Amino acid sequence: MSARSATQANGCEYPPVSADARATCSQCNLREFCLPVGLSPQEMYAVEDVVTTRRVVEKGEALYRDGDPFTSIYAIRLGNFKTCVNTLDGRDQVTGFHMTGELLGMDGIGTNRHACNAIALERAEVCVMPYGQLSTISTEVPALQRHFHRIMSREIVREHGVMLLLGSMRAEERLAAFVLNLVQRLSARGFSKSELVLRMTREEIGSYLGLKLETVSRTFSKSAEEGIVEVKQRHLRMLDTEALKRIVNGQQCHN
């Protein structure tokens, strides 16, 4: 776990500890969330060999875009990203929000071109892992191969969860599930279990949840009125986590 207080909201992140181009997974405080999870020190060194460079992505800029040639998998070192798909007719669907330690780019393996956009929600930094090398080293380090499979598998399962949310939940339930998911991932990273800063706009939340931004806003307001959360712009405090869980589990009278 990192050095920051476990009760602090994710409001102020620090600049990278070291700005070396050369990665040192073994010294990165994200190693428990990132690709090296569960690898032995030796295996971790193998991963370090793959991480040749880092890359900074400014707020609003793309790490990659739909259609870009696929070259690398990225591990988020700092900052938050959204991934989204666009359609010809201008529809835009946010497919995920991604925080430190999570991997981006797997969408590109299938066709050798990226199939979505990865946009930084704030100044961000990623470790670049060329897929060719990752793939080669995977054949030598079975644990790494397994782990990479595991990460892709979890992404598939995560998306099942989103499908469930989009396919069968009402606005209030979707938002509760969203907030609980965020806070759970943040608390695993040492942030507060009850307080968080939304790095994305209401519109982006709405896009992710299949709602309009007005609905997101209204639903937040309603939960606030009910004393379940406290919402001040992007700062969110959870006053009754159990109530949120009850809402997700449909124990609120909805059918």
Next chain:
Amino acid sequence: MSARSATQANGCEYPPVSADARATCSQCNLREFCLPVGLSPQEMYAVEDVVTTRRVVEKGEALYRDGDPFTSIYAIRLGNFKTCVNTLDGRDQVTGFHMTGELLGMDGIGTNRHACNAIALERAEVCVMPYGQLSTISTEVPALQRHFHRIMSREIVREHGVMLLLGSMRAEERLAAFVLNLVQRLSARGFSKSELVLRMTREEIGSYLGLKLETVSRTFSKSAEEGIVEVKQRHLRMLDTEALKRIVNGQQCHN
């Protein structure tokens, strides 16, 4: 491509050509859709070594269930499956429909337990590929490793598409996208480009598309009235494919 007529609907499938327990990918007429896609004959033999058994799954039975220990990846040889997730409060979300040549079970890699149910929509048969072996052989056959990654990646991208559908499309658009997707996959397998038999109920379609079965039924009826499709229970004939494409692309007045 198989021997059946390219204009035939997928109404009557044949029993497996051979019921050998031992797989012969190199002789399977699904090899172009299945795991061995693009592998050299020698690499294909490596896959054959992994496919130790086949398994028959009766209509309505589960190939695996949410929570089952994960052991194998399955390649569909015959029949169609749905995958679905259940929630505590009895919600059920169909996450996909799967046809011959497609792989099932990747959801289990992440946690060593399956994260959804795979149910046969009719009597079905799968090739069983123990993941441990698949994984081992992948380290020896890089092309297989790559290909397996590719398949998982495509599953992620497919789910992005479903999220777009669930998050931003109206009922009519969802159903049009669904039908076009089905017919595209069927035509790749040598079936008709304009005719198909739905292997699932209206309720299952609705669950997949985030709609109620009544809405699915009504939407089919409306499209039929408009002369775009002909719907007779589970038999569906597309009369105006272009119109369907226009509906998906939002060129119907919706915003």
Next chain:
DNA sequence: CGACACCTTGAAGAGGTTCAAGAAATGTGG
């Protein structure tokens, strides 16, 4: 301080759901 992006709230409207009833297909057992 002003421009701009973002957020909130209200009122009217549309799309999909719910409830209900009946029709059509499918399966089962005699």
Next chain:
DNA sequence: CCACATTTCTTGAACCTCTTCAAGGTGTCG
């Protein structure tokens, strides 16, 4: 092979949730 039970599908009417449109408020950054 037919009768009956069951499942699946269709259709109507009332209702409800979320969207749309509109206006104003809040926060932020040059």
